[in-house]
Structure formats: structure tokens, C-alpha cells
Amino acid sequence: MTIELIAGAIKAILMILAGLSLSLFLLYFERKGSALIQDRIGSNRATITGLGKRMGMPNLGIINTSIADPIKMFTKEDFIPAGADKFLHTLAPFLSLFPVMITFVVIPFGDTISIAGHRIGLEAANLNAGALYLLATIGLGVYGAALAGWSSNNRWALLGGIRATAQMISYELAMGLAIVSVIMTFGTLNLQEIVRGQGGVWFGFLPRWAIFTQPLAFLLLLVAGAAESKRIPFDLPESESELIQGYFIEYSGGKQAVFMLTDFAEQALVAMLLTTFFLGGWQIPWLMRDGFHLPGGAFLALPALAVSLMGVVAFLVKVVLLCMFLGMVRWTLPRFRYDQLMRLGWKGLVPLGLFNVLVTAFVVVATGRVQ
């Protein structure tokens, strides 16, 4: 009991740290990856020792983004505008970060491993209603942006807050429908079971990932997830050109950093959800518990611990690749107009999601997988 409790605490902390590190990686990608995409140089100034510069090495901007930027952010003046609701103005950034951080704990990042006779599942919380937990915590993410917009006593901020609320409520529906069709496919709400159900192969070579059975749901979750994380092309709540900074216009210093961190963490969360539901989570194609069963019939035996650890690495690789994909989308597409956003959500994604759920239901009944 106590061992499981300690292991659970360690896993939860690890998962939250993973979310924070991924956010840092996304910040780096935001600065330097965008420079690569747009053929700029990007941040390349800050160094600690100056040693690399003297040795003629190119500056990769890692010090800039991971050390200099956060220090700059947190040492700036923390400003609360006159007439603002002081309590809510201070609470709002944390209210927006908290739901994202607690969502990370249900994501399975590996198979069960045995250490010293204890079987430890590599997920911080193995909930039977894991998918419901996800939907519940993601739904709470609205309040941070909404209350930040309202409490700032600023019209642009309020407009941004209202936009954020409307957008997140609309796209949550599409997100829920996409997740529902995956749940129906696997017949369970347990995320670890959903990932287990994606092991094995079809026709001897195709991995049983849900992206091949539910491609439409994958697209729905991708689009709705991008909209939930409020990044371009769905950054209407922030839109720099019309609302200046939207709901967090009146924030400075550390609190603004928390809002930006929330956006990056949400992006990382969306990548994790897509990986878990559609890209087989920690599954590696053709890798069983005892080793690789390659399509040609070749077999490569591996120890069980190595297989489990490779699963964790595979999960991280998939998540990082998806994060980079989302970042590339962000630097490629222009922003939607507001009516386009609402039309896409209510007349595009929601009917498609309902259609997908209906088709999934027919297929599930027809193939006789109902108890």
C-alpha cells in the first residue's frame, strides 16, 4: 500500500514535470523553430560563459529561451490595473494552469513494469473512468481565461475572455465526440486499456492504432485540441492585431508567464491525448512483450524491462513529434475570422463528430462486440 502510494506520488510528479519540460521545449520551438520555418536567425545572443562563442560554435538559443526569458519574465513588475478585482486577477492565471496540470496524471506513459516484486503501472492514476476525468478537467480550463478577462477591468480583456469562453465551449463538444467514438471502439473508459487495445497488428503488418480505424475522430481531436489550446489559427481570444493580447492584456511578469505556460502545456496535453487515443500511446509497432515480431516473420528477443522502457521513450517521441507538428501549424496558417471559427465548430466539426459516433455505433454492433 505505502509503496504504491509513494510510487503514485513519484509518477504524478514525473508526469507534471514532463508536462512542464514539454512546455519549455515548445517555448524553444516557438522561438527557434519559427525562425527556421520563416528563414530567420532567431534568438542567438545570450550565453553564460561565452565559451562556445569563442570556440566558434553556433548559438542555438537554448540559454535565451530556457534561462534568460523566464528570468526576465519573473523579475518584471507584477502590475494590477486600477479598478480590477484584485483577488480574481491574481487567481485567474493559476485557475487556468491548474486543470491542465492535473490532467497530465491520467495519461499512461508506459506498460506495467516489475521492480523488486512490485508491479507498477506506468501511469500516475489508473482510473476506470479516465476518459471522463479528462473531459471534466479540460472543461474546467475555461474559467482561467474567462475570469482573467473579466477581472482586468479592460474592454479588450473582456472581449478576449468572452471569445475564449465561447470558443472553448464550442470545441469541447467536438473534442468529446471524438473521444466518445474511440471509447466505443475499445469499449472502455480506462486510458491504459485503450492503449493496450492498440497493441498487435492487422494483416500481419499494420499496427492496430486507432488512427487507422478512426481517422475522422483523429482529425476532429486534432482540430478541436488546437482550438482548445488557443494557438494560431485559433488564437482569437488573444489575437495580437485586434485585441492586442486579449484576455491577459493587463497581466505582466510572472502571471503573464503562467498564462503563456498554460498555452504551451495545453499544446503538450493535446499531443499526449492524440498519442494516447490514436497513435497507440506507448506501443511500438511489432513490439510485443518478448521482443520484435517483424512482418517478414523475423523475431528479435528483448528483455521485459527494456521493452517497457522503450515504450516510455516511444511515447515521448510521439508526443514531441506531435508537439512540433502543432507548432508548425501555428507558424503556417493565418488566423480564422470569428464567424469562420464558429461555423467550423458548430456546422463542421460537431455534425461530423455525431456522424462518426453513429457510424462507429453501427460498426460496433455489426461486428458483435457488445456485451
Add this chain to the structure above:
Amino acid sequence: MPPFLYIFLGALAVVSALGVIIQRNPIHSLLALIATLMTVAILFIGEDAVVVGFLQIIVYAGAIMVLFLFVIWLLNLQVETGPTGHLALKFFGSLAAALLATELFFILAPPHLQVKFTHEPVGYGSLASLAGKLFTDYLVAFEVTSVLLLAAVVGSVALARRLPGTDDPRAARKAAS
């Protein structure tokens, strides 16, 4: 659920429920209501009614409270200063409070007056058992409710609809009928 956690969450729920009616600022009241709903949902989950707890967070805390927020914003409700409420409201409020007090009495009363509780089997609140009940014993009621909700949605859309060229929703309704 260990007793100290139960007492802690219960106290939190009561305090935040008091906050709903004590706060003068409608947004602060709303936040207190969200806190109440969350703590009650966690109590549900702790008592094995997992689905009910999560649905409470998804539907009430995550969606309906956002609607409340919109209503407060759109009506531009300000901080309340004077006493509020009609006499009728106060009357029904006192009636509801009296009912609650009676219920509490029968739960906490001396043993021969007490309500008998039945112990539900483990897993009674899981999604499988809930769905099993919903789609066998209560199927008709469930489907009828969904039709009712659909009618409500269609009705509200029809009321709010504006035909192109008319600004007045009533004119639009006349034109549609």
C-alpha cells in the same frame, strides 16, 4: 473515503455554499458555487458514485456555470447593495429550508426515528451499471427525456432566429408562421 477527508470536503462544501449567498459580487458567488459543485462531485466520487461525480463536473461545473457567467456578463449584473427578493421568494425559501431541516432531523435523529440506509454493492456507481440501468429498466424514460430536450433546443433556436432583412425576432416569427 477516509472520515477526515469526508469531513474536510463536507466542511469545504458548506463554507463555499455559504459563500454563494453571502458574497455581494455575482461573479464571486458564481465562483463559490463552482467550488461547492466541485467538492460535492469529489464526495460523490469518494462514495463510489464515480460517473455521477464526473458528470457533475463536466455538465454543471464545466458547462452550465459558464452559461451563468455569460448571463451575468450580458445582463451586466453589479454588486448588490440593498436587500433583495420578493415576499414569495422568501416564503418558498423558508419552505425549502424547513424541508431540509426535517430531512436532517430524520437522518440524525434518535435510532427509532432514523431513516434506514441500505448498503449498495461495490461498483454500483460505475458507468457499466449506470448504463445497464439506463438502457434496460429506464429506456423509455431516457428516450422520452432526450426528445424533450431536443424539442427545447429546437424551440429556443426558433425563438431566437432572425430572418435576413429583419432585426426584430417577433417579425421573423410572424414571417415564419
